[in-house]
Amino acid sequence: MSRRTPLIGPGSVLRLPSAKIAVVILAAVIFLSVFGTALAPQNPLTINANALYQGPSLQHLLGTDYLGRDVLSRLMAGAQLSVLTAFEAVGIGLGLGAPLGIATVFLGKWFDFAANRLADSLMTLPYIFFVVAVTAALGNGLVQAMFAVGILLYPGFFRITRAATLEFARAQYVEAAELLGASKLHVIRVHLVRKVLPTMAVTTASFTAAALLAVSFLTFLGIGVQPPAPTWGGVLSSDLNYLSQAPWAPLIPGALIAITVGALNALADAFRDRTGPGTLLVADPVIKTHSTLEVLEAAGDRQSAA
C-alpha cells in the first residue's frame, strides 16, 4: 500500500469537467501575472485627460478610469502583485502549519497543547484588524501585510494536517512499521506525508482563494500599495469614488476576482470529490433516490385520497 500510487493523482482530478475549466482559468491568471505587464496594450500609468470614464471601445477594450487610464492594461499589470503575494501568504501558512501539524502528533502532549493554543489564539484575531496592526508595526507594504495573512493561515493548515495525520497515525500498518523498528522520520516520510497530501491539496487550493480575496481587499483598502501602482483591489477602490459617473466600472475587476476565486474553489471541490469517502468531508449529492420519508408521504397521500 505504502509504495503504491498516492490516493489521488492529478490525472483523475483533471477528468472532471469543472476541474478542467478551473485549471484553464488559473493557467490564464498565472500567465497574466507573469507576462501581464509586458503584454498590456497600453501603459497602465498613462493619464489621458481627453478620455475619462469611457465605456468599452476598440481602443480601450474595457474602457478608461477617472484619469483616462486604460482599465484593461491596469488589470493585466495588476495581476502580478495580487497573485504573487497570495502565493506568499499561502506559502507561509503551509510552511508553518503543515510540518507542525505532522510533528505535533509525535512530539508529545505539551507540544501539542502549546501548538493548539497558539492556533486558537490566532483564530480569535479577525484578519483585517491583525494585518492592519502588523503593517502599523512593521511598515506599510504588501509583503509585510501578506506575511501577516500567512501567519493567520497557519491555524487552518495546522489543524487540518494534524487531524489528517492523527487519523493515519493510528493505522495498523503504522503500528506495524513502528514495531519493525522504523524511525519516526521514516514513518512520517513514507507512510504519512503521502496520505496527508490530498487533504493538503484541497486546503491549499481553498486557502489560496482566501488569500487572493485578502490581497484584493487589502489593496482595495490601500494597504501596502503606493497609489499609481495598479492592483485589482486598487482599480475597484478608485471606481468606488466615481460610481455616479461610471456605475458599471466595478463589474470588471469584481468579476475578475470572483472568477479566479471561483476557479480555485472549484479545483478544491474537484480534489475533494476525487478523494475516497472518510478521508475528507464529502459533499452530499443533490439528487438522491426516494427516502423512506418520501415513500411514507406518498403512501399517506394515497390513503387520504382513497
Add this chain to the structure above:
Amino acid sequence: MAVIELTSVAGAITPRRRRARTAAGRIGGGIAVLLPIVVLSSFITYSLGALSNSNPAATILGQDAATPAAVAHLDKVLGLDKPLVVQYWDWLTQALHGNLGVSYFTQIPVSQSIAQRLPVDLSIAITAVVLAVLIGGTAGTVAAIRRGGWFDRGVTMVCSVVTTLPAFVVGIILVVLFAVAAHLLPAEGYVGPSGGLWPWFEHIILPSLALALQVAADIARQLRTSLVSVLEQDYITGARVRGLPYRRILLRHALRNASGPALTILGNDFPIMLSGAVAAEVVFSLPGLGQLILESAQTRDIPVVQGVLLVVATFVVVVNLVVNTLLNLLYRTNDGIGA
C-alpha cells in the same frame, strides 16, 4: 397522540435541573479553556507594538524636542523602559479596568474613541447575524425539504457564486443597485439609533446585507446538508408514523438537531464578519472601528491599534463562548449529527 404528548412532557421535566447544572459547569469549563487563549492573543496584540521599531517617545516629542534625555524621560513616564512582559502585564491589568491608554497624538483615551465607534460595528454586525440566520436558515431549510427541486439547485448555485464575492464587492454592487440606480437607500453615512429608528435602519441595512450574504450562504449550505441527513433518521420516520404534523416534526425534531453545525459555522464566520465590517465601513463611509484602526495604523498610533485589536479579539472569544454554550444546550445527549 395524548400518550406521546405525556411521555415527552414527563421526559422533559426531570432532566431539566440536571441539564441546567451541567450547562453552568460547561460555561465555567469553557471560560477555563478560553483563558489561555485570551492571554496569548492579547500578548500577541501587545507585542506587535514592541516589534515595531518605532520610537514612540521620539514621535510624540517631535523632531526638534527629541533630545536623548527627553526621550529617556518620556520612556520612563510611558513605562517603555520596563521588560516586555512587565509592560504587557501593566497594560492588561489596566485594560481590565477599562483603561487602554491614550493616543500618542491626540491624547484622547483609547477606550473613549473605541466606545464612540463601537455602536456602528455592533449595529451592522448584529443586524448581519440576524439577516444571515433568517436568509440562510430559510434557504437551507426549504432546499433540504425540496431536495433535488429547482429551489434546491438555485440555492446551491447562488451559494457558490456568493462565496466567491468578497464583502466589499457585494457592498459596491448593493450601492450601485439601491443607491445609485434606484435611489431607494442612502449610499453612505451613519445615524445613531437616537436619531430615529428608521434613519438608523436605513443606513445600516445595506452594509449589514453586504456582510450577511456570505455567511448566509455558508449557513444555507451547512443547514441543508445536515437537515437532509437528519430527515433520513429513524426517529423522524417514527414521528411520521405516529402521525405528528410535518411542520411540528420539522421545527421540533429535525431543525433542532440539524442546526448545530450551522451554529458552529456562524461562530467560525464571526471573525470574517468583523473583517467584512471594515469593508462595509469603507464602502459606505461609516465611522467604525475599522476606520479607527486604519487611521491609527497610518500614523503608527500604537496604543489605539492595540486597543482596537484587543476589543475585536475579545468579541470573537465572547461570541465563541456563546456559540459553544448554545451547542451544549442543543446537544444535551451528545449524539447529534455531525457536531
